Amino acid sequence: MSKLKFKIEELKSALARMEGVDVTIGSIIEDTWEESMGPTPMPSIDTLRAWDHILLNRYKPFYSPFCDMCCLCTYGKCDLTAGKRGACGIDMGAQQARMYLLSSCIGAATHGAHARHMVEHLIEKLGGDHKIDLGRFISVNAPNIMAVVGMRPERLSDLRKVLDYAEEQIVQCLSATHTGQEGSSIDFESKSMHVGMIDHVVMEAADIAQITGYGFPKGDPDAPLVEIGMGTLDRSKPVVICVGHNVVTGTEIVDYLMKKDMMDKLEVGGLCCTAHDLTRYEKTAKVVGHLSKQLYFIRSGVADVIVVDEQCVRLDTLKEATKVKTAVIATSDKICYGLPDRTNDPTGEIIKDLVNGAPGALILDSEKAGEVAVEVALRISEKRRKLKALPDKQEVMELARDCNVCGECKRTCPLDLSIPGAMEAAAKGDLSGLVDIYDLCLGCGVCEPVCRRDLPILNMVQRAAERKVKEEKHLLRSGRGPILDTEIRHVGPPIVLGTIPGVVAYVGCANYPKGRGALAEMAEEFLRRKYIVVASGCAAMDIAMHEDEDGKTLYEKYPGDFDAGCIANVGSCVANSHISGACIKIPSIFARRNIRANYEEIADYILNRIGACGVAWGVYSQKAEAIAVGCNRWGIPVIVGPHASKYRRLYLGRKDIEDDWHVYDVKARGERVFVGPAPEHLMYASETKEECIVMTARLCIRPNDTTKGRMIKLSHYLDLSEKYFGTLPDDWPVFVRTEADLPIAKKDVLLKELKEVGWKPGRIPDPTNLERFKLKWR
Ligand code: SF4
Ligand code: SF4
Ligand code: SF4
Structure with a gap:
């Protein structure tokens, strides 16, 4: 795609006479794809509205408000119950649809920002002309992009153009959620569909960029079986864990270890989607688990260094990691945690400070972050091994005796788990109730702050279930x-x-x-x-x-x-x-x-x-x-x-x-x-x-x-x-x-x-x- 500019020196027609007019046509798609251009290249917010209305006419939106107030602007907050309208005139249906659109915009923007970072990083590393090659069995290499944007990306730089278009659409959709914009629930839904469609475009851009840039499996049905579970980590080695969704720094950690021939000296793993992508890059990387494992894992103290990138990362990571003396390296401008920006500091100085007890550092240079993560883990692991992160079983029983069975934790728990009962049993030496909670628990942690006895409920659960945790080794x-x-x-x-x-x-x-x-x-x-x-x-x-x-x-x-x-x-x-x-x-x-x-x-x-x-x-x-x-x-x-x-x-x-x-x-x-x-x-x-x-x-x-x-x-x-x-x-x-x-x-x-x-x-x-x-x- 490129802009086309030309000048009309003179044009005479039945309708008009023009002289010296500069004409700019927004974008022209240039590629070698012989398929003829369809009717809706780079659709804007209303291009596919008719299709949405066909769908929404049959599949009618059904709203079950999670919240029946609106507090988006200072006119409000407005009560939208029982047919009431907000001060801006919005009704409940449109408000619910607006909130869904807002959520979808957040989702698409998050994937879009991820894709932008990935594409720009890989262009810097490999050059914009780097070919998008998904192997000889994939010629329809970007079906979402091809069907929506109307182009078949051939080089990394083509993805920049895809993202330019997508970002504009996300902004357009987001703007419709402002007070006094769209007022129809059906048209909010149509815009949600639009931004949802864009979400698939940007996800595709991110994934084909990383597949091609990092040599991930290219549609391989026999992709390797890799280890997953909290018990897969060899705790006798230093441990670096990446948390989030953007694998750029994870690849740098692996590259640094390879360069130093130390791959077997350190455990590298991940939590959440970064873990998937780490194993796509290096099959010996470990997958600790999914989102609900984060808090348990951080508190276990197993990680010497936690590297956070972006999306779905617990916001108390730094606080919790500090308690168990795990160093935190933040690597994305999306999650800075208030940490000092050490991006331009000498690597040796950052390592020294983290080894000496600085809780964390923001390092926006992925290569530097990779080196720091490895070197810090190697240096602090020995000392950290003596650290006791969880209470022992005897202490669990003693702590449980302090529980007054008030039931506040159970009332707060989204799953209504029987924590008080488990505590009562634990106080008498039976930890099985706590073990059962480990299996059921979401790891959200909201039960702890409401406990007036300040009991470390999750730590107690985790210690009680330690055998299960250690045996948690599976294949993915x-x-x-x-x-x-x-x-x-x-x-x-x-x-x-x-x-x-x-x-x-x-x-x-x-x-x-x-x-x-x-x-x-x-x-x-x-x-x-x-x-x-x-x-x-x-x-x-x-x-x-x-x-x-x-x-x-x-x-x-x-x-x-x-x-x-x-x-x-x-x-x-x-x-x-x-x-x-x-x-x-x-x-x-x-x-x-x-x-x-x-x-x-x-x-x-x-x-x-x-x-x-x-x-x-x-x-x-x-x-x-x-x-x-x-x-x-x-x-x-x-x-x-x-x-x-x-x-x-x-x-x-x-x-x-x-x-x-x-x-x-x-x-x-x-x-x-x-x-x-x-x-x-x-x-x-x-x-x-x-x-x-x-x-x-x-x-x-x-x-x-x-x-x-x-x-x-x-x-x-x-x-x-x-x-x-x-x-x-x-x-x-x-x-x-x-x-x-x-x-x-x-x-x-x-x-x-x-x-x-x-x-x-x-x-x-x-x-x-x-x-x-x-x-x-x-
Ligand atoms: S956006 Fe509308 S409904 Fe919401 S608070 Fe403002 S005036 Fe009230
Ligand atoms: S909130 Fe605390 S004290 Fe109350 S039942 Fe739960 S664990 Fe026991
Ligand atoms: S962390 Fe606590 S509140 Fe959350 S699901 Fe587990 S037991 Fe329930």
Whole structure:
């Protein structure tokens, strides 16, 4: 892309006469991609509004206000309950939609800033001409960017142009949340969808930059199995742990160790998504765990040095690390912790100060930060080993005797965990209640400040569960990156026909109650049924924390391909873009649709033909909101859960409104045809894993399913409903278009029931929701 400037010396037309006019055209896309430009390159905030309205007309926003006041400006705070409007005129629906947009803007801005840092860093390191090479099996190298921006990035510098566009769109969307701007809930939702779409663009830019710049696996189904868990760290060695999402400094730590030939002298690991990316760079790096492990891990005192980069890092890291004499190095201008900026100080001086007890340093030069982290860890580790970070078991019992069983901690705990009961038992020498809490706990730490006896509840829990902590060693398949073109060619037809019953993507922050295991159990249910399972971020880690009775995780039991009955871990948070990317690649590679700047056609294809469903289990962040609504705009439903009441806004279909479920049938000259509620919702909240499993199978049903595909999907839906709820779902008849859709094993019984309810056969259309395509595609 570049600006085009030219001067018109003289122009005469019927309408006007011009002389000496300077003309500037904003951007021209220059690349070697031969696909012709589609209708919506670099869409602005309103370009795809019509598509959003098609979706929102069917999937109506449902608001469950988390807060019914608004305090965004000094007119307020305003009470928006019972139909009241704020002083600016906003009503409750628009306010809820505005808050969702604000969250999505925060999410997209966070990924965008991450992408910008990554791209600029790699351009400085490797040069703007460095080729974006994802290997010989990936030619559709950036499906989100290609379909939205209209360009195929070939060099790192091309990503700068992508980010210029994306940043402008994020600013435009954010500006709409100001007081006295947008006032319609539906148009707020459309803007959320816009910024969600941009979120996938910037995530993709970040991930393809780091794949190409750092040599991460390029869609490798056999990416190595790496170690995960608090017990994987060899505590006899100095330990450096990176926390956050931006792996730049982590790679410098590894490079420094390699240069000094000391890789085996020090343990390098990570928490949260940085950990994923560290293992993509160096397979011997350890993954400590996901977000909810942060506080436990910091307090364990195992890390000699903690390097924080950005996103989802606990804000009390410095305070907690100081207590256990762990040095903290902040490496991003997003998280400075009030630390002195030592970026330009001599390396030796920073090392000396940290070794002598300075709590931390802000170092914005990643290479310097990498060297300092290693050298400090090497020098303080010996001394720190004598440090006692947690109470011993005897002390745990003594502390527990100080508990007055007031129950304040339980009342504050978001999971209502039985801490007082566990304390009572511990006081009598039985630590099992505390051990149970370790399994269930989110590690949020909010129970401690309310304890009037100042009991270090988490430290007590962790000591009680020390055997479990030490045994926490599992295997995770390192993030493979994008889906290969060859895989898409192989699975595209069965996905679109429905004979691969669905693609289920597990994403999210693993911030869910009742312990681990829910994600792995849900994933295995669909793996056994030959769905394609994909995972990313903390959800991919959480899946690896669960072993079967033979001690195996799903990554050891099932292949890492993008294929039926396989589980593909795509990587860190920004690798979520490869999940939407895989859906975009199917119409491009299998159906030969043009994807270039052709958003609506591709989203319409995905909505009607690709039985994909995202499951965001235990999500908590604004990034997750942006990712989810970005999927929704592509026509991919998302289930969030569990704590369903916190999700503020859902997109729910109404299967009782028959008119909502009609599409144009291209085969029948655009006639409107009823297709049933497929997919029924775009964003749905489940409270339990059982409900989530059954809903996942339902949301994989699509209008385009062939009779064989529908029969397979319906079989799973009915079987899962019987398995988990003990009965058939009451809505199954709406998914039956012809007798051939019925599962063979139950056909006679079901047919009899259909006749009783007056069922009439329907038609299997060539579906589109876009009126302009109703007679013919393109
Ligand atoms: S933005 Fe509107 S609703 Fe919110 S506080 Fe200001 S006037 Fe009240
Ligand atoms: S708040 Fe403290 S004193 Fe009260 S029950 Fe909980 S642990 Fe015991
Ligand atoms: S740290 Fe654990 S026990 Fe304490 S409030 Fe949070 S979830 Fe409950």
